[in-house]
Amino acid sequence: xxxxxxxxxxxxxxxxxxxxxxxxxxGGFYRGGIYLFQGKPGAGKTILGNQxxxxxxxxxxxxxxxxxxxxxxxxxxxxxxCFDFFDSxxxxxxIKYVSGYQxxxxxxxxxxxxxxxxxxxxxxxxxxxxxxLITAGSVAESDLELKKFxxxxxxxxxxxGCTAVMFTGANGDAEQYAVRTMVDGLVDLTxxxxxxxxxxxxxxxxxxxxxxxxxxxxxxxxxxxxxxxxRIETIVGNSPDRSTNARARLSWGIPSLDQMMGGGVYPASxxxxxxxxxxxxxxxxLSCLAAGAREKEPGxxxxxxxxxxxxxxxxxxxxxxxxxxxxxxxxxxxxxxPSDDRIPDEMAERLIAVIRERGIRRLFIDGIDGFKHxxxxxxxxxxxxxxxxxxxxxxxxxxxxxxxxxxxxGPEIRIPVTRLATMMDNIVLLRHVELRAxxxxxxxxxxxxxxxxxxxxxxxxxxEHGIEISPTFDSAEAILxxxxxxxxxxxxxxxxxxxxxxxxxxxxx
Amino acid sequence: xxxxxxxxxxxxxxxSLTDLLEEEGYxxxxxxxxxxxLTRVVKENPDLIITDFMMPIADGLELVRGVRALPTxxxxxxxxxxxxxxxxxxxxxxxxxxxxxSKPFQVDELMSIVRKLIGKGDSAKAAANK
Numbered sequence: 276x277x278x279x280x281x282x283x284x285x286x287x288x289x290x291x292x293x294x295x296x297x298x299x300x301x302g303g304f305y306r307g308g309i310y311l312f313q314g315k316p317g318a319g320k321t322i323l324g325n326q327x328x329x330x331x332x333x334x335x336x337x338x339x340x341x342x343x344x345x346x347x348x349x350x351x352x353x354x355x356x357c358f359d360f361f362d363s364x365x366x367x368x369x370i371k372y373v374s375g376y377q378x379x380x381x382x383x384x385x386x387x388x389x390x391x392x393x394x395x396x397x398x399x400x401x402x403x404x405x406x407x408l409i410t411a412g413s414v415a416e417s418d419l420e421l422k423k424f425x426x427x428x429x430x431x432x433x434x435x436g437c438t439a440v441m442f443t444g445a446n447g448d449a450e451q452y453a454v455r456t457m458v459d460g461l462v463d464l465t466x467x468x469x470x471x472x473x474x475x476x477x478x479x480x481x482x483x484x485x486x487x488x489x490x491x492x493x494x495x496x497x498x499x500x501x502x503x504x505x506r507i508e509t510i511v512g513n514s515p516d517r518s519t520n521a522r523a524r525l526s527w528g529i530p531s532l533d534q535m536m537g538g539g540v541y542p543a544s545x546x547x548x549x550x551x552x553x554x555x556x557x558x559x560x561l562s563c564l565a566a567g568a569r570e571k572e573p574g575x576x577x578x579x580x581x582x583x584x585x586x587x588x589x590x591x592x593x594x595x596x597x598x599x600x601x602x603x604x605x606x607x608x609x610x611x612x613p614s615d616d617r618i619p620d621e622m623a624e625r626l627i628a629v630i631r632e633r634g635i636r637r638l639f640i641d642g643i644d645g646f647k648h649x650x651x652x653x654x655x656x657x658x659x660x661x662x663x664x665x666x667x668x669x670x671x672x673x674x675x676x677x678x679x680x681x682x683x684x685g686p687e688i689r690i691p692v693t694r695l696a697t698m699m700d701n702i703v704l705l706r707h708v709e710l711r712a713x714x715x716x717x718x719x720x721x722x723x724x725x726x727x728x729x730x731x732x733x734x735x736x737x738x739e740h741g742i743e744i745s746p747t748f749d750s751a752e753a754i755l756x757x758x759x760x761x762x763x764x765x766x767x768x769x770x771x772x773x774x775x776x777x778x779x780x781x782x783x784x
Numbered sequence: 785x786x787x788x789x790x791x792x793x794x795x796x797x798x799x800s801l802t803d804l805l806e807e808e809g810y811x812x813x814x815x816x817x818x819x820x821x822l823t824r825v826v827k828e829n830p831d832l833i834i835t836d837f838m839m840p841i842a843d844g845l846e847l848v849r850g851v852r853a854l855p856t857x858x859x860x861x862x863x864x865x866x867x868x869x870x871x872x873x874x875x876x877x878x879x880x881x882x883x884x885x886s887k888p889f890q891v892d893e894l895m896s897i898v899r900k901l902i903g904k905g906d907s908a909k910a911a912a913n914k
Binding site for chain 2: 286307392396423426427429430431433434435436
């Protein structure tokens, strides 16, 4: 069933205009409905309630903000002034702030209900926000009384075409259960410590009358207020491939590597550059972006470890052309500075936005570890990368992802993200091998979906002109494992003594 | 003062409609099902009946049939409200309803129907109620 078909025909939706929130509720809440947000102190409830109000009145409608034993209005408004959404002209005109505590204290829930009925009608509000509903719950003599209050409020606001959004404390309180069963929608706000940072998340637990993006979605609070980032796997990854010439090959800018891969990579494909630290992944990736820029294909470098200045210095060592392309923005640079609070979905959303906006054809994500680091649920990483890779393919982008293997040498090659290898169209392995007290760099194509590849291992070096790949490295065995060793003498066919002597003499000349 | 009889088993809706109609200067009486509603019709002699369709004991259809069977009340306007659109189509044809309101509806829509059918409420009473 399509999303639109699942919506009740007669109900209009009300956009909250909180970035990302309307996406997770599949288009906003229903007008005339009653919605509850619950979360611990510090979860961002008051900010969210106000942001919804200011967003609502920006379209010419009116809102009523009712507080029940929360901070004073003056104090709350002065805290709100730091947010971009705050507009002092709307306060007292389009948004009316009133306290319902006094009437609640003296006349209990029936009095509060009568007060809300009158105030909503008088203010002509089409949005009612109640902050501190937990206080109303604490004066109710029974669950039934609280349920009755919610039900009567629900019927009233529906009749007058108003939508109610209520905020209350965490969901562990027994008295809140009655409210949770009555409301049309329920959203949990949570935050938890991850490392030294805080991970905030929001989850629509219940939404009558429509589908929604299930599960937890991260959100942040900054100068713009609250921004919710729907989990990328819930919003992208199902688009069809839009590349126009999917069978064309794109050059890596390294002729021998193109040759190993039957002419290069496909435009809508994802290639993993797998290798240990210092194995040359960044240089191979930059070389591919540079080759694209020479063909007027906009490229994007999305990195985590090297700052733009460091990357430019790095590029200068690889010749003037790459450095020029970076400085002239033929290759765009996006660097993610270190932070404990990054949200992978925010980064992916921004990445996709830049690709769409600039028409990026080649992308190099240097270090997918930069994404993985910010998952507070590691089980999610597979789904995240799967959706991201699918979307990048759908956008027709040739993507390179570099992934660091954990061991410099050793018999095992471990890919830390589950299922990542199966998501890749191509895998290029860069390895160090130690042979006769010298480190050698090797490159090989481990996987190339839909094409024949040269499976030979080749030695390569990094010089002034970038990568130079030499012929097959056949002087050692067990190279793929990283533990190279020369053939034992006894296994080599013995040469006649005269030939051995001539050979030695030639080498000495 | 014009009297409106509101019949619905949903008490919260009756309560809200009562408040809102009284604010407009009408006298409001209510009942929770069709059987009690019919009794109230005879007793209160309303200018307008606003009734739900699906109710216990006697539904809206039975109520309207009962009202139309009483010679004095054959012409009293009846507004039927229901969450079922089918109810509106069926009952409107058979019972010569004045209006049908599909639930959920907004009070402005109801008020405009009420004013059209029986005119405005008592303005002095309305002002006092506000």
